[in-house]
């Protein structure tokens with residue numbers, strides 16, 4: 259199908275993009291277009307104008323600061339995956355970005371677009387929660403930094419206001435942490451039926467910082483607090499497979515069972531079963547390389 263007609267704007271800076279949003283009520287930002295254009299072609303969305311931020315220099319690229327890595331919102335997944343240093347310094351983000359779609363999707367889709375879209379079945383929300391990133395946005399009133407734990411509000415809903423642009427994602431540099439992402443992909447689309455990201459840090463052989471999060475289960479990415487609590491303080495070397503399985507069995511404990519995703523691809527019961535198994539797998543994989 260063809261989308262309805264729309265005006266097209268291509269700003270050269272974030273400020274210009276913000277002005278274009280203000281001047282064109284109902285305008286949508288266009289980044290990689292891999293979520294927006296399908297909804298326009300299927301008639302689910304019909305914005306009067308698009309503000310294409312994919313070529314804004316300030317929004318692209320990866321910068322290493324003293325303690326954090328800043329990924330510009332319009333940086334493609336491919337650029338992130340090709341960054342060898344990122345694999346060293348934040349495995350969970352690198353591994354999850356590599357799991358998004360296929361090569362064509364990764365060549366065009368953007369890191370910031372994924373989080374801004376907040377699709378419950380996307381891969382990056384779990385990794386962003388597990389890595390404890392900070393999301394930076396800019397609007398008419400200036401810049402804001404949003405801790406990822408406060409970012410997701412619901413299905414396709416987050417803390418970005420309509421007149422704001424997600425400008426960058428700040429990721430902790432964690433060369434000593436070990437991260438892993440595993441997912442049960444939808445056989446038709448590759449999106450996560452369930453995906454689990456684990457990010458583990460240890461001190462003197464004891465797990466001190468455990469962050470585990472899931473996609474595809476609820477209407478937005480969620481931390482799995484009871485699993486984190488069960489593993490924190492455990493000894494890396496003496497954790498048995500049974501203990502990891504027991505910890506993973508707590509994955510659904512804090513989740514509202516009536517709000518678990520239910521669609522033609524998987525029932526809530528099946529999703530919760532997958533959640534336990536994939537949580538166990540993610541923790542095992544992260545422990546293997548700690």
Ligand SMILES: Cc1cc2nc3c(=O)[nH]c(=O)nc-3n(C[C@H](O)[C@H](O)[C@H](O)COP(=O)(O)OP(=O)(O)OC[C@H]3O[C@@H](n4cnc5c(N)ncnc54)[C@H](O)[C@@H]3O)c2cc1C
Nearest residue numbers: 287289290291292293294359367368371372374380381424
């Ligand atoms: C065939 C196919 C397979 C896919 N498989 C997967 C998969 O396995 N896993 C996965 O996670 N995703 C998958 N995707 C989705 C893909 O990752 C998209 O790239 C992503 O969801 C959105 O990023 P985008 O840059 O394409 O954003 P766009 O489609 O351009 O925009 C999406 C929405 O976010 C808004 N937006 C974009 N950038 C910003 C910004 N900087 N600030 C504020 N708002 C912004 C737009 O206005 C729009 O509403 C797939 C897509 C396709 C077509």
